[in-house]
Every structure is written in C-alpha cells, then in structure tokens.
Amino acid sequence: MTHRLHGLYAITPETSTQPSPLSDQITAAIQGGARLVQYRNKGSDRERKSAEAKSLLAVCRSAQVPLVINDDLDLAAAIGADGVHLGRDDPDPRAARERLGPQAIIGVSCYDQLALAMEAEAAGASYAAFGSFFPSTVKPNAVRPAPELLSEARKRLRLPLVAIGGITSQNGALLIAAGADMLAVVTGIFAQPDIAAAARAYTTLFPKETPR
Ligand SMILES: Cc1ncc(COP(=O)(O)OP(=O)(O)O)c(N)n1
Ligand SMILES: Cc1ncsc1CCOP(=O)(O)O
Ligand SMILES: [Mg+2]
16 A cells, blocks of 8 residues: 655654553544654664554554554564665664565655755655754754755655654644645643643644545
8 A cells, every 4th residue: 555645744752741542642643634644753762662562553554544663664564564664873764665565654854954855765765864854852952954955955856745843733834834644742732731732723724635
C-alpha cells in the first residue's frame, strides 16, 4: 500500500505528563485525526523499545495509520513497522530503502538545508523533514529555519514536506501555507489534558482531503 503523506504526524513523547499508557495516548491522537505516528524513544533499552513499538504497531494497524520508528532501522525491520525516520546520526536512507522495501516510509531530517532534502529525494526518501521552526522544549538546541525554506523546498522538490519543532495549532497554519504537507508534533498533542481534542485542533488546519 502506498501511503499518502498529508496531515498531522504524531510523535511519541519520551516523558509523559499523562496517566494513561502510551498506546491509549496514541489511540486518542488517532481519534483526533493523526495520519502518521512515529515511535521516538531515545533512552530506553532494546527490550522496552521493542515491546512499546509492537504495542503501538497493533494500535496503528487497527486504525490503518502507518507507524514509523525513529532512528532504529533494525527495530523497524524486526517488528514489520511501516517505516523509519532517519537523521544525520542514523543509517543511510538508501540502506533503509533496501532493507524495508519499496512501499516503506523512509523519512529524512533535513534541518535547515535544502541540499540535504535534494540528496534525500535522490536516495529514495519518502519525505523530507525541516525544523525546528519554533522553539522546542524537546530539542532546545535545534537549528531554526525560516518558514520560507518550505516555499523554496516546494519549488525544488517533489517529496512531501514535513515541518517540525514547537508547532502549535496557532502557528501551524503559516507552515502549511508555506508548503508543509505534514505537521510533526510532540508537546502540542501529548502534553495536553485532552489529547484527541489537541490533535483535532491541528487536523482542522489542513485543507479537506480529496477522495482517492
Ligand atoms: C518528522 C521528524 N523530523 C525530524 C526529526 C529529528 O530527527 P533527528 O535529527 O535524527 O533527531 P532525533 O529525533 O533522532 O533526536 C524526527 N525525529 N522526526
Ligand atoms: C524531534 C525534533 N526535531 C526537531 S524539533 C523536534 C521536537 C519536536 O517536538 P515538539 O513538537 O514538542 O516541539
Ligand atoms: Mg535521529
């Protein structure tokens, strides 16, 4: 199945302010309209990551929402996830494409650099991610491109564009207007008391889907 990469992209929090298990939090984000989920866990051991990723994969499969694993190509391959997200310290997108196959979602971090996105496109990536567009408590030291980078990328690339970093339901609209196909969000969804409602506030920013 080819996945349409458009809409809200929910990324799991590493520290939770929620009493509910991660799988319930993801269920709520999907109820609020999340179209893609990333399992991002930089701190846990392999066993815990594997167990959490499997449980999220079950939730995502039943909702028909793809699950991407951050950084860990081995884990993505081992559990049969829908794809992987790769940054500058992670495996090469070509290796990921070879390992996971033609339908897999291979996301690549491009920070504030159009040249990285052009390389990613040539390497068979599925989307290019730019950011952090706004201050983020998750990545306080991230580079900060201007939203105009998305407009430039839109002109130069065919790949879907993901915007990330400090995105709220207020500032997200300007990133979509600049060319973002997806908004990737942690805090604005998962640090809120009502996760589904918080997700819905982003979902409504996107133009309505045209039926396939
Ligand atoms: C959609 C999306 N965009 C960017 C990132 C950041 O990736 P990376 O630079 O590898 O940093 P870590 O997330 O691994 O700390 C992302 N995860 N997802
Ligand atoms: C992983 C990552 N890469 C750039 S900013 C960021 C964190 C996004 O989290 P938040 O939506 O809470 O700012
Ligand atoms: Mg990474």
